[in-house]
Amino acid sequence: MEKLILAITGASGIIYGIRLLEEISKNFEVLVILSSSAIKVMEHETEIKNLHEFKEKFRDPNIKIYSENQIDASVASGSYKTRGMFIVPCSMKTLSAIATGYADNLITRAADVIIKEGRRLIISPRETPLSAIHIENMLKLARIGVIIVPPMPAFYHNPQTIDDMVNFIVGKLLDSMGIENNLYRRWNG
Numbered sequence: 013m014e015k016l017i018l019a020i021t022g023a024s025g026i027i028y029g030i031r032l033l034e035e036i037s038k039n040f041e042v043l044v045i046l047s048s049s050a051i052k053v054m055e056h057e058t059e060i061k062n063l064h065e066f067k068e069k070f071r072d073p074n075i076k077i078y079s080e081n082q083i084d085a086s087v088a089s090g091s092y093k094t095r096g097m098f099i100v101p102c103s104m105k106t107l108s109a110i111a112t113g114y115a116d117n118l119i120t121r122a123a124d125v126i127i128k129e130g131r132r133l134i135i136s137p138r139e140t141p142l143s144a145i146h147i148e149n150m151l152k153l154a155r156i157g158v159i160i161v162p163p164m165p166a167f168y169h170n171p172q173t174i175d176d177m178v179n180f181i182v183g184k185l186l187d188s189m190g191i192e193n194n195l196y197r198r199w200n201g
Contacts, residue, residue: 020099025100026053031179080118104149
């Protein structure tokens, strides 16, 4: 089974990462890396209140869960083959570390590996408003091929619920990795 990495960092919008995990674990082995801040944000934004509850919710043989401190995990090596990596949501701290090559934890090291191996890295930065520093870091990453998919909702598909809006973003993330999906109604003109 093909492998994907999903990092979830401590930015608001944890629901995007969780919904993406639900979707990709259907057809891929998913190596999930959680930052300590992600767990704290998850407590505020979801019904999942701690790491144990997250592991219970995603008890699946296709899902392996790592903390950002497990720097010796398989995904820290370029010889470990994966299709690519998502960072959803991506904090500005994580984005900055990747943009400057500061691989001080498993999330930033895995992203560094993905970049150096020429694999697809897709990040979903979650911050507003954006400063010039944020934009410059995103531009730096975009210039080396990182795909940036901010969680910006669209309304042409006439969303009726928050789930419709989340599914639109997750569908766009999947599209960016080349994964077929029907999570949102596409524009037909």
